[in-house]
Amino acid sequence: MDYRIFPPDEILETTVSLPLSKSVAARVIVLSALTPGGPCPDPAAMPDCVDTRVLLTATECTASEVSAHASGTAMRFLTAFFAARPGASVTLTGGERLSARPVAPLVDALRSMGADITYAAEEGRLPLVINGRRLRGGRVRLDASASSQFASALAMIGPLCEEGLDIDLGGEIASMPYLRMTLRMMQARGIDADIEGYTVRVPAGEYRPVAAECERDWSAASYWYEIAAVTAGWVTLQGMTGHSLQGDSVLARIGDRFGVLTEFTDEGAELSATPDLYSRLDMDMADYPDLVPALAVTAALIGLPFRFTGIENLRHKECDRIEVLAAGLRALGCVVETGPGMLGWEGAREPLTALPRIETHDDHRIAMAFAPAAVFIPGIVIADGDVVDKSYPAYWDDLRRAGFTLTDAAVPLPEAEEQA
Numbered sequence: 001m002d003y004r005i006f007p008p009d010e011i012l013e014t015t016v017s018l019p020l021s022k023s024v025a026a027r028v029i030v031l032s033a034l035t036p037g038g039p040c041p042d043p044a045a046m047p048d049c050v051d052t053r054v055l056l057t058a059t060e061c062t063a064s065e066v067s068a069h070a071s072g073t074a075m076r077f078l079t080a081f082f083a084a085r086p087g088a089s090v091t092l093t094g095g096e097r098l099s100a101r102p103v104a105p106l107v108d109a110l111r112s113m114g115a116d117i118t119y120a121a122e123e124g125r126l127p128l129v130i131n132g133r134r135l136r137g138g139r140v141r142l143d144a145s146a147s148s149q150f151a152s153a154l155a156m157i158g159p160l161c162e163e164g165l166d167i168d169l170g171g172e173i174a175s176m177p178y179l180r181m182t183l184r185m186m187q188a189r190g191i192d193a194d195i196e197g198y199t200v201r202v203p204a205g206e207y208r209p210v211a212a213e214c215e216r217d218w219s220a221a222s223y224w225y226e227i228a229a230v231t232a233g234w235v236t237l238q239g240m241t242g243h244s245l246q247g248d249s250v251l252a253r254i255g256d257r258f259g260v261l262t263e264f265t266d267e268g269a270e271l272s273a274t275p276d277l278y279s280r281l282d283m284d285m286a287d288y289p290d291l292v293p294a295l296a297v298t299a300a301l302i303g304l305p306f307r308f309t310g311i312e313n314l315r316h317k318e319c320d321r322i323e324v325l326a327a328g329l330r331a332l333g334c335v336v337e338t339g340p341g342m343l344g345w346e347g348a349r350e351p352l353t354a355l356p357r358i359e360t361h362d363d364h365r366i367a368m369a370f371a372p373a374a375v376f377i378p379g380i381v382i383a384d385g386d387v388v389d390k391s392y393p394a395y396w397d398d399l400r401r402a403g404f405t406l407t408d409a410a411v412p413l414p415e416a417e418e419q420a
Contacts, residue, residue, distance in 0.1 A: 003408070093127040222251060307342065
């Protein structure tokens with residue numbers, strides 16, 4: 001459904017229960033499935049989103065066709081999971097966009113460890129035919145510049161390998177905090193995994209069962225930081241703490257740069273707006289790429305020039321997120337520039353001649369990042385709004401509870417409103 005969005009009539013003050021972190025949950029599901037005798041994750045204690053639904057179902061399979069649908073996380077984690085699972089015989093497929101995303105670096109690394117994986121169609125792309133076995137392991141080289149999930153996928157199966165696993169990353173890795181999250185979760189389960197320079201070291205061993213809990217999602221929090229900034233309202237994020245496995249919790253430290261203060265209380269993170277802004281927002285976002293959509297739109301809406309670098313891997317998400325973000329910002333009248341691993345805006349604007357329609361290109365973060373633009377452009381249209389189901393199915397309901405009005409964009413506006 002395409003949504004037409006209007007801002008709250010009054011100053012915003014709301015309390016939000018964010019979804020559980022799909023990044024943490026995905027690792028919990030895989031690690032639990034790799035733990036002998038470990039408890040199965042309770043689906044009710046997992047976030048209700050595409051990634052976790054796919055993983056919960058797939059990790060119970062040993063033979064069949066398994067679809068990762070639109071989940072890049074599931075594609076990468078399941079490729080390694082099935083390769084290291086003796087007796088598994090699966091064909092791993094995915095949706096059209098997912099099938100176009102690269103998987104060769106992971107497959108090449110697994111093959112060098114002894115995995116039996118073949119491409120069913122195009123070389124380097126899904127579908128994959130995987131016959132599981134105990135892998136040799138040892139030392140492997142991996143290009144993880146496109147996604148830290150390649151390294152996380154290998155690290156999680158490392159303890160099952162005969163020789164353990166040393167992963168030479170060969171240089172810069174995208175989204176390093178996500179890999180560190182993986183290693184910390186492995187350590188909590190009794191595996192002394194660590195990273196030294198550009199090498200991840202994972203000894204052979206056996207995971208220890210633990211009672212795992214998921215955190216609230218700091219990536220989802222970014223849209224509420226955006227809403228607090230553009231409405232000058234008050235937002236309470238229930239259950240959020242200053243201690244988190246998630247790299248995106250950096251929001252609590254950098255929020256004041258774009259006008260949002262964070263105070264942690266017994267209830268959660270309390271966000272409030274401040275008129276004190278940085279003069280511009282120049283940041284290397286290599287470690288926090290999922291924050292880029294919300295931060296870019298926030299900065300554009302409040303008039304804060306920005307330049308984000310280190311984000312080349314955003315071209316390999318659900319869409320080319322750099323170009324789709326740039327297109328959406330241009331629809332808001334912003335004169336933006338893009339380049340290799342860069343998105344920037346120096347403050348120049350062009351007049352709007354029509355209400356913008358934001359094409360989401362099957363990307364949940366594009367939909368959620370542009371929706372708050374309704375505060376300045378009432379009636380903005382977000383196409384294919386149901387894409388938020390990938391990570392935050394309740395997003396539109398939470399917006400309504402905060403006072404936003406959502407209507408079916410297929411219903412024409414009254415003529416007076418169109419002219420306004």
